[in-house]
Amino acid sequence: MPENKTRQNRHASVKQSILKTAMALIIDKGIAKLSLREIARKAGYSPASLYEYFEGKDEIIAQLSAEAFDRLSIYLSQPPTNIPPDKRLIEIGMAYVKFARENPEHYDLVFNRLPSKRSTASEEINAASPYIIVRQAVVEAIESGSIVMSRGYDLEAITYSLWSLAHGMATLQNTHLSQFEADFDKVNRSAFETFIKGLGT
Amino acid sequence: MPENKTRQNRHASVKQSILKTAMALIIDKGIAKLSLREIARKAGYSPASLYEYFEGKDEIIAQLSAEAFDRLSIYLSQPPTNIPPDKRLIEIGMAYVKFARENPEHYDLVFNRLPSKRSTASEEINAASPYIIVRQAVVEAIESGSIVMSRGYDLEAITYSLWSLAHGMATLQNTHLSQFEADFDKVNRSAFETFIKGLGT
DNA sequence: GATAAAATCCGAACACTGTTCGGAAAAGTG
DNA sequence: CACTTTTCCGAACAGTGTTCGGATTTTATC
Numbered sequence: 198m199p200e201n202k203t204r205q206n207r208h209a210s211v212k213q214s215i216l217k218t219a220m221a222l223i224i225d226k227g228i229a230k231l232s233l234r235e236i237a238r239k240a241g242y243s244p245a246s247l248y249e250y251f252e253g254k255d256e257i258i259a260q261l262s263a264e265a266f267d268r269l270s271i272y273l274s275q276p277p278t279n280i281p282p283d284k285r286l287i288e289i290g291m292a293y294v295k296f297a298r299e300n301p302e303h304y305d306l307v308f309n310r311l312p313s314k315r316s317t318a319s320e321e322i323n324a325a326s327p328y329i330i331v332r333q334a335v336v337e338a339i340e341s342g343s344i345v346m347s348r349g350y351d352l353e354a355i356t357y358s359l360w361s362l363a364h365g366m367a368t369l370q371n372t373h374l375s376q377f378e379a380d381f382d383k384v385n386r387s388a389f390e391t392f393i394k395g396l397g398t
Numbered sequence: 399m400p401e402n403k404t405r406q407n408r409h410a411s412v413k414q415s416i417l418k419t420a421m422a423l424i425i426d427k428g429i430a431k432l433s434l435r436e437i438a439r440k441a442g443y444s445p446a447s448l449y450e451y452f453e454g455k456d457e458i459i460a461q462l463s464a465e466a467f468d469r470l471s472i473y474l475s476q477p478p479t480n481i482p483p484d485k486r487l488i489e490i491g492m493a494y495v496k497f498a499r500e501n502p503e504h505y506d507l508v509f510n511r512l513p514s515k516r517s518t519a520s521e522e523i524n525a526a527s528p529y530i531i532v533r534q535a536v537v538e539a540i541e542s543g544s545i546v547m548s549r550g551y552d553l554e555a556i557t558y559s560l561w562s563l564a565h566g567m568a569t570l571q572n573t574h575l576s577q578f579e580a581d582f583d584k585v586n587r588s589a590f591e592t593f594i595k596g597l598g599t
Numbered sequence: 600g601a602t603a604a605a606a607t608c609c610g611a612a613c614a615c616t617g618t619t620c621g622g623a624a625a626a627g628t629g
Numbered sequence: 630c631a632c633t634t635t636t637c638c639g640a641a642c643a644g645t646g647t648t649c650g651g652a653t654t655t656t657a658t659c
Contacts, residue, residue, distance in 0.1 A: 233617060243638045254617065309510060311573060350588040358589035365566025372512060387551040388559035395596025434646060444609045455646065616645060
């Protein structure tokens with residue numbers, strides 16, 4: 198009864214290879230022109246066969262979105278923990294933007310192709326993971342005294358603000374400012390520093 | 399030879415009415431499901447006829463995007479000029495987010511449905527208009543001494559940073575945080591104040 | 600007002616798309 | 630071996646954006 202492993206493994210690996218083909222197509226043709234039928238062609242299957250592995254095109258995109266999410270989490274985990282909390286906060290922000298610039302398609306998948314159907318509670322928690330990472334860094338920065346909370350501007354609010362700043366920079370650089378040849382890294386760092394400075398006493 | 403006016407007027411007004419029906423469809427069915435054929439049905443034309451007025455579906459969306467852009471400019475122009483420059487800067491940021499929340503479809507059109515083909519130089523200038531508005535407010539804030547530039551963090555960089563912050567807040571509220579019931583206005587204002595504070599001496 | 604010209608409109612067709620369904624082939628189980 | 634489950638696909642359906650030829654209507658010119 199090797200069904201337990203072999204069968205499920207096969208199913209899972211085929212699923213993964215289809216996702217891989219789909220992601221490759223997104224990267225070189227753009228997600229707007231992604232077609233189920235072309236995925237099937239490149240993967241060596243008939244269009245109907247893909248429905249054996251996914252509920253439809255939307256679920257394929259949702260899966261890719263989830264994968265992209267994990268990739269983002271990896272980026273955000275890179276900054277070492279043995280640096281001053283306020284510095285680390287900046288590095289996390291920089292990592293966020295770096296992810297967006299180095300993986301524009303993944304970034305788009307994470308934030309602009311979220312499944313239209315309300316995600317379940319558990320997915321929400323998972324989806325909040327990057328938020329949790331930033332939040333934890335803010336907590337440490339507060340404990341170290343680098344930044345301070347004030348009334349009406351609490352932990353969640355600060356986390357949200359930093360996330361917004363990073364998200365805005367990343368989004369603008371990948372869309373409206375994509376053809377600008379500025380040294381965004383330097384400016385971004387200054388922006389984070391300015392905000393952190395404003396959070397100080 | 400009344401062709402000059404009548405003819406062109408008619409053409410322009412039909413064009414406008416098609417855009418209007420298209421926008422209505424976007425608002426109540428979502429842009430993802432917007433279909434050229436349905437626009438034609440609702441507008442009382444055959445699908446082929448729309449090509450007398452637009453190059454295709456993409457140009458219709460591009461036109462709507464341009465209209466949405468104008469609407470954003472109006473929002474950004476609302477804050478009065480007879481208030482302290484640093485306060486005004488915050489009000490402009492708040493107006494940016496307000497536009498996004500009150501007109502989510504328009505906001506999406508402006509920032510996530512930008513025409514894939516490189517826009518021309520003149521369109522670029524027009525597209526930069528909100529940026530110009532924010533920039534001008536920053537200039538006045540600098541002149542008043544409310545905020546200061548430092549080396550490597552100049553006018554453009556500050557403008558870009560404020561834009562990013564507002565853009566991030568707007569985008570997140572319209573997507574990932576759309577189901578959260580927080581008092582975003584208050585938090586947003588605190589975030590802007592914090593950043594402006596960081597920009598001070 | 601008749602005539603030529605230009606603008607407007609649409610039916611039909613083409614090449615796509617996502618999805619469903621029935622059944623054939625293959626693989627695993629007893 | 631038979632039996633069940635999984636896998637796969639051809640065919641079809643409804644829908645899409647777009648093109649083209651020609652008919653109809655509106656405008657300009659004589």
